[in-house]
Amino acid sequence: MTDGPSFEDLTARARIRDAALRLFADKGFVATTVRDIAQAAGVSPALLRHHYGSKDALRQACDDYVLATLRRVSEQVTADHQMANPVVSQSARGAVSRFQLYVTRALLDGSATAATLFDQSVKVTELWLAREDANRAAAPSTDARTRAALIIAMKLGIPLLHEHISRAIGVGVFEPEGDRRVVRALLDIFSHPLIDPELAAATEAGFAEPVDRPAGSPPRGGSPP
Amino acid sequence: MTDGPSFEDLTARARIRDAALRLFADKGFVATTVRDIAQAAGVSPALLRHHYGSKDALRQACDDYVLATLRRVSEQVTADHQMANPVVSQSARGAVSRFQLYVTRALLDGSATAATLFDQSVKVTELWLAREDANRAAAPSTDARTRAALIIAMKLGIPLLHEHISRAIGVGVFEPEGDRRVVRALLDIFSHPLIDPELAAATEAGFAEPVDRPAGSPPRGGSPP
DNA sequence: TCGGGCGCTGTTCGCTTGTATAGTGTGCTG
DNA sequence: CAGCACACTATACAAGCGAACAGCGCCCGA
Numbered sequence: 001m002t003d004g005p006s007f008e009d010l011t012a013r014a015r016i017r018d019a020a021l022r023l024f025a026d027k028g029f030v031a032t033t034v035r036d037i038a039q040a041a042g043v044s045p046a047l048l049r050h051h052y053g054s055k056d057a058l059r060q061a062c063d064d065y066v067l068a069t070l071r072r073v074s075e076q077v078t079a080d081h082q083m084a085n086p087v088v089s090q091s092a093r094g095a096v097s098r099f100q101l102y103v104t105r106a107l108l109d110g111s112a113t114a115a116t117l118f119d120q121s122v123k124v125t126e127l128w129l130a131r132e133d134a135n136r137a138a139a140p141s142t143d144a145r146t147r148a149a150l151i152i153a154m155k156l157g158i159p160l161l162h163e164h165i166s167r168a169i170g171v172g173v174f175e176p177e178g179d180r181r182v183v184r185a186l187l188d189i190f191s192h193p194l195i196d197p198e199l200a201a202a203t204e205a206g207f208a209e210p211v212d213r214p215a216g217s218p219p220r221g222g223s224p225p
Numbered sequence: 226m227t228d229g230p231s232f233e234d235l236t237a238r239a240r241i242r243d244a245a246l247r248l249f250a251d252k253g254f255v256a257t258t259v260r261d262i263a264q265a266a267g268v269s270p271a272l273l274r275h276h277y278g279s280k281d282a283l284r285q286a287c288d289d290y291v292l293a294t295l296r297r298v299s300e301q302v303t304a305d306h307q308m309a310n311p312v313v314s315q316s317a318r319g320a321v322s323r324f325q326l327y328v329t330r331a332l333l334d335g336s337a338t339a340a341t342l343f344d345q346s347v348k349v350t351e352l353w354l355a356r357e358d359a360n361r362a363a364a365p366s367t368d369a370r371t372r373a374a375l376i377i378a379m380k381l382g383i384p385l386l387h388e389h390i391s392r393a394i395g396v397g398v399f400e401p402e403g404d405r406r407v408v409r410a411l412l413d414i415f416s417h418p419l420i421d422p423e424l425a426a427a428t429e430a431g432f433a434e435p436v437d438r439p440a441g442s443p444p445r446g447g448s449p450p
Numbered sequence: 451t452c453g454g455g456c457g458c459t460g461t462t463c464g465c466t467t468g469t470a471t472a473g474t475g476t477g478c479t480g
Numbered sequence: 481c482a483g484c485a486c487a488c489t490a491t492a493c494a495a496g497c498g499a500a501c502a503g504c505g506c507c508c509g510a
Contacts, residue, residue: 012457028333031255034498044459049499051457107389108253108333115389122393136417146410149393150383151419157382158375164332164340168347168374184429185371191418191425192361194376200416204409237487259468269489271470276487280468 013051015041021062025101029059029109063106063113066099070117100159107156118156122148141204158182238276240266246287250326254284254334288331288338291324295342325384332381343381347373366429383407 019040023032034055038045052058073092106114126148133140140147158165162173171178244265248257259280263270277283298317331339351373358365365372383390387398396403 028253028255030253033496035496045498046460046500047458050459055498107386115392118386118389119393132419140413140417142406142409142413146394146406147414149390150407150410150414152393153386153390154379154382156386157379160382160385161332161343161378164343165374165378167340168344168377169371181367181371182375184367185375187420187425187429188365188367189372189375191420191422192365193418194357194415195412197416200412204412258466260466270468271490272488274469275489 012041012043012047016043016048016051016058017062017065020058021066021099021102024059024062024109025105028105034058059111060113062102063111066102067113067117069095070099101162104156104159108160118152121152125151237266237268237272241268241273241276241283242287242290245283246291246324246327249284249287249334250330253330259283284336285338287327288336291327292338292342294320295324326387329381329384333385343377346377350376 016037020032020037023036023040026032034048035045037058038048048055048058052061073095077092103114103117107118122145126144129144129148129151133144158173165182166172166174166178169178169181171181173179173182241262245257245262248261248265259273260270262283263273273280273283277286298320302317328339328342332343347370351369354369354373354376358369383398390407391397391399391403394403394406396406398404398407
């Protein structure tokens with residue numbers, strides 16, 4: 001968790017940034033006040049302005065910091081790609097998970113940096129899908145890009161709604177036990193088809209006429225009482 | 226879209242509620258001011274207080290309205306269950322999609338009503354999964370509840386991030402063309418395993434030691450630059 | 451030793467927020 | 481027509497917001 005690269009980082013400026021990262025991720029940008037951040041960082045509210053200029057500039061600094069860290073981690077991972085360095089992958093995993101809540105929340109708060117990260121994730125996944133499609137018996141009837149965007153969006157739905165998932169399964173998804181349950185469930189979900197392929201084909205064939213429905217319901221998953 | 230049951234609903238009180246529903250869904254609760262709602266509804270800000278008492282009470286009224294509407298729609302659907310009434314199912318689909326953005330956003334804003342809807346959706350999906358598990362060759366190694374919670378969370382990730390999905394695929398997911406693309410892609414995703422079952426089993430076996438990772442990455446979907 | 455930069459704070463200023471109060475018109479009922 | 485209830489508005493107010501300014505102490509080089 002605290003395996004970050006910068007250790008001598010207990011300066012007030014860094015504490016402010018870390019507090020902002022946590023509060024922005026938890027409550028969102030607008031619901032977080034500079035006084036909240038200052039108190040969490042143990043400094044005066046005026047110090048935020050002294051170091052970062054404004055609340056928006058602080059948010060941009062957080063975005064830049066997250067982006068730079070993720071980029072550095074990514075370079076390390078690709079560098080030791082097939083060296084299978086367990087230390088690197090472990091710390092990389094920690095860094096990614098540490099910023100996941102922040103980035104996903106930033107997506108809803110209109111952060112341009114987060115949007116760029118989203119687009120890049122979609123692109124990576126699209127390439128992966130295109131590679132995987134070659135191994136399929138029948139060529140998919142949909143474009144890889146839409147599938148990639150949906151996969152990323154659905155994946156990010158997990159950290160976005162982590163609080164509700166934790167309540168539903170009775171254990172925090174960030175605790176070891178909850179994390180194990182989540183990983184196992186995801187492996188099961190994505191290695192076994194939820195919908196019968198024939199039924200899917202039939203359903204797809206029935207969609208000649210356009211209907212306004214934003215998201216399909218995988219099983220029959222409605223939100224009825 | 227505007228197939229709602231209450232038509233004589235152009236009263237100012239209803240306009241305020243509708244404007245609040247839209248703005249809360251778009252910008253979130255805290256980022257929406259009572260003056261915003263009043264302007265969108267074409268009334269004075271003081272009228273919000275007159276009709277609803279306070280901003281929080283207005284939010285509760287919106288929650289209640291959504292809950293009541295969804296419940297009524299659900300009853301209609303279950304009543305004409307195998308009658309296959311196309312009109313009912315069509316309007317039901319519209320009503321659900323109309324409130325989807327509001328409910329999902331309310332989940333992030335800490336609405337108790339939305340949390341209850343989430344839990345109920347999980348329960349319904351859990352029962353559906355348990356029924357489906359009977360047809361599987363090998364019994365799943367994970368509990369249905371965790372899988373259900375993740376499926377619901379991932380499904381809700383789509384409306385939550387609809388803006389970014391639309392940008393990624395180049396067409397709005399609420400337009401007919403975007404909706405068709407989304408439905409087709411979802412059918413493909415959930416009818417074809419993304420992960421090879423053997424690989425999944427191997428990965429799962431390797432998870433003896435607990436590592437702190439909130440969400441697994443389906444393909445290799447990272448967020449690198 | 452001393453002087454100046456710098457990290458940091460106390461206090462204050464507009465401004466916007468949600469809320470409160472007084473008041474106006476309008477239509478319905480007797 | 482009288483009166484009155486009710487939808488609705490204009491204005492005001494206290495609180496909290498982000499932002500600004502002036503100043504304090506401490507370290508560090510000359």
